[in-house]
Amino acid sequence: MRRPTLHAVAARAGVSKSSVSRVINGEPTVAPAIREIVMAAVAELGYVPNGAARNLVTQRTNTIAIIVSDPPAGLVSDDPMFAMVVRAASRELESAGKQVSLMLAGSDESRLRVEKSLAAGDVDGAILVSMDGADPLPAILSRTGLPIVSHGRLATPGLMPWVDNDNHGGATAAVQHLLAQGRRRIATISGPLDMTAAQERLTAYRETLKDTGRRSIVALGDFTRISGADSMRQLLEDDPDLDAVFAANDLMAIGALRTLRQAGRRVPDDVAVIGFDDIEAALYAAPALTTIRSPMTAQAVQTTQLLLNLLTHGSADPVVLPTELIIRESA
Amino acid sequence: MRRPTLHAVAARAGVSKSSVSRVINGEPTVAPAIREIVMAAVAELGYVPNGAARNLVTQRTNTIAIIVSDPPAGLVSDDPMFAMVVRAASRELESAGKQVSLMLAGSDESRLRVEKSLAAGDVDGAILVSMDGADPLPAILSRTGLPIVSHGRLATPGLMPWVDNDNHGGATAAVQHLLAQGRRRIATISGPLDMTAAQERLTAYRETLKDTGRRSIVALGDFTRISGADSMRQLLEDDPDLDAVFAANDLMAIGALRTLRQAGRRVPDDVAVIGFDDIEAALYAAPALTTIRSPMTAQAVQTTQLLLNLLTHGSADPVVLPTELIIRESA
DNA sequence: AAGCGGTCAGGGAACGTTCCCTGAGGCAGA
DNA sequence: TCTGCCTCAGGGAACGTTCCCTGACCGCTT
Structure with a gap:
């Protein structure tokens, strides 16, 4: 009780397997009468072309x-x-x-x-x-x-x-937004530095701060929520006076929000937080997360x-x- | 400049393709000397068996x-x-x-x-x-x-x-937890009712409330955050005095939290919220979400x-x- | 009326494996 | 020494397609 083959369809329709193949593949050089009789046989037997055989001969797999x-x-x-x-x-x-x-x-x-x-x-x-x-x-x-x-x-x-999306431009816009709000000690939570997106976002952060003569405050995360929370704890310890954080993605920003909440810092009054990506969860964070939308x-x-x-x-x-x-x- | 075939390896090693095939497939009935010479030829030519040909003859695709x-x-x-x-x-x-x-x-x-x-x-x-x-x-x-x-x-x-996971048991535990806290008007946000998980969770909610003589208050969501937020709005409108909500998944619970926050209701003081699934985001919600862990x-x-x-x-x-x-x- | 071109069906090789079957060769037992 | 068995290598068919090539047939032109 095997699945029907091209051969079986050809036998059923009373034509050659070449013709059946042509019909299956929609080639135009086949007479309407034959096409019809073949289609009927295909429907009747429930024929579906074998993928492996096709892949083998065409040298493609789709x-x-x-x-x-x-x-x-x-x-x-x-x-x-x-x-x-x-x-x-x-x-x-x-x-x-x-x-x-x-x-x-x-x-x-x-x-x-x-x-x-x-x-x-x-x-x-x-x-x-x-x-x-x-x-x-x-x-x-x-x-x-x-x-x-x-x-x-x-x-x-x-x-x-x-x-890719414009990581450098996005991160620059994020930091500039914080600066425009009068934030003075702006930290960042970076992604893993073996990823180019993390590198670019960090570089843009550094360059933008440098242009205004401010120093960088960097914690290293890995793009997960928990690393955002941990990094935020670390940052608060290193520099209790910081008033803004740029997280290299929203997941880490959400982790940072949690740490800030636990530490009793008000967002955005005490510390401003900005993320990157604009994942859907950003909208549901408390407070709703300001971020850089990347068109995922x-x-x-x-x-x-x-x-x-x-x-x-x-x-x-x-x-x-x-x-x-x-x-x-x-x- | 084609990729080498079994045949090419056999020629290079000076053996039959059957022997090469046996070596490739790790069959034990091949002399160590031949095995070695074949492996050398395979390495030398960088041979990798063609998947389509193998699938065709074995009638399996792995x-x-x-x-x-x-x-x-x-x-x-x-x-x-x-x-x-x-x-x-x-x-x-x-x-x-x-x-x-x-x-x-x-x-x-x-x-x-x-x-x-x-x-x-x-x-x-x-x-x-x-x-x-x-x-x-x-x-x-x-x-x-x-x-x-x-x-x-x-x-x-x-x-x-x-x-599947124990949807009925989980939902029952959720509602009982709310009851044990003395909550009196317990609403639910259901998932889409053509999914069995949503059905089971809703049924358990209804049965548990019925056992204590309370009435059901149901809003219909679709397992997304936005539907949770919308349903919560609807519930507040329908029954402003509700003091607890069981959302059929965490995503909707997170949506509900947002609506409650916007409506000025305190969680859990005014309204208790419990979710289902224990996704990672539940831990980072504000307030952190009480939920039923399902082992995804x-x-x-x-x-x-x-x-x-x-x-x-x-x-x-x-x-x-x-x-x-x-x-x-x-x- | 004959030749030629064009359309379209059929035959069969090829794709690269696996696996069955045959047979060669070696070794042990009689 | 001869027979018989066992181990293991090689030959070749088969898997189910595609596509090239041959050739039949029809219709049009000269």
Whole structure:
């Protein structure tokens, strides 16, 4: 009781398998009468072309890998970025008729798996999501010659096209907003410095403060809520007189709000807080979080389009998307 | 400049392709001398077996589909559930040596794509995530005869094994906690009623209140923050004297907190709020959210294991995981 | 009326594996 | 020494498509 093959359909319809193949693939050079009889046989037998056989002969799989760097297991990872980026990219790929293969790249073992899978021809191309700068994967994978794009700029330039948002401009706007409010001791909670987004946001913070002759106060987080809370505690200890904090993403800003609340500091009266990303939770924070909106969904969509272009036209250029200051209550 | 094939490796090593195949697949019946010479040739040529050819002849793909119901495009969807479940299931599948194919099932079109893909033999099995009861997909897919399991109980029983958490027990505990605090007018914000989790939580709420002779006050949400905020507004309008709210998930509870804050009600003094799920954001809410912990990661892991069992042993039974009351500040 | 071009169906090789089957060779037992 | 068994390498069919190439047939032009 096997699934019907092209051959079975051809026999049923009384035509050659070439003709059936032509009908299935919508080729125009087939007589209406034959087309009809074949379609009837297909419907009758419930025929669906075998994917593996097709992949083998065409040397393509119609599948795109979404490769996401995975934190060590056990870590809480309800990262809104993951959900939004993976969802948006998948949607876009699916409506372009591509299948989506999700690969997590955490351990060395999993990185090897990814490498083999691309080498095995399991996919036609790949989207790399938020690789950190220390990760050797982008360099290795770019050597396969497959079309690959990156969601987020890579530490090593020139390996592949990418789409990122204007981290430098956004962070500059954030710090300038705090300065414009008359804040004098402005600290920052940075992301992990092996990620370019974290680097760019930190650099912009430093440069903007330097221009006004103020000193930097930096705590190092890792883009999670808990690291934001911890970093905020640290900052309060180091510099009890600070009156503003720029967190390199909203998750850490939300963690910082919690610490400030526990420490009895009023936001924004005692300490202003500004985040980055404008995730939905920012609107529901207490007080509602002032932040820099980064177009997450648009970025994912553009990254996908970049790959699709690369697939069809063979070339693609990096893209930088603008950010926007969203003023709410926290700063 | 093609990628090397089994044939090329065989020629290079001076053995038959059968022997190479045996070495690649780790079969024991091969002489050490041959094994060594083959491995050397493999390394030298950088050979990686072609996935499509292997899939074709073995009639298996080593790929599992994760099928997630997708809200209409445009909707904000940073759902922590998506991230945690997809991540945990992927990790588990990958460490079992399976590839992961992610499929979104939103529109009729995408549902058809999923159906065809399973029929085409693109995957060896599938995990359905949080299908709503109105979705015809589970019934259709279960007819393919492929091993399929569901993350979350389905409306139609018996179609396939599933793993769920104890929604009824959890919701009962939540309402009893509010009662024990002396709350008298306890409202609920329900999830979308075509999802079994929402149904079960609502039923438990109703039954528990009925046992103490109190009346139900129900608003209908859809598991998003904004619907929680809207429903809370509605509830305050309908019954200004309510002194407690049980939200069917944390996201809606967080939305409700915002509305209460805007309405000037103190939590928990004026109104107690309790959620469900214990997502990480619950800890960072202001006030910190009392909630029912549902073991999201464990549920995803167990669902995956259930599928892997089904694949190897051919049978599997439904699983219900316990929940736990987490008392914080909001109730 | 004959030739030529164009349209469209069919045959069959090829894609790169796995796996069954055959058979070679070696070793032990009689 | 010969037979028989056991181990292990090689040959080749099969998996289910696509696509190239051949050739039939029809209609139009000269």
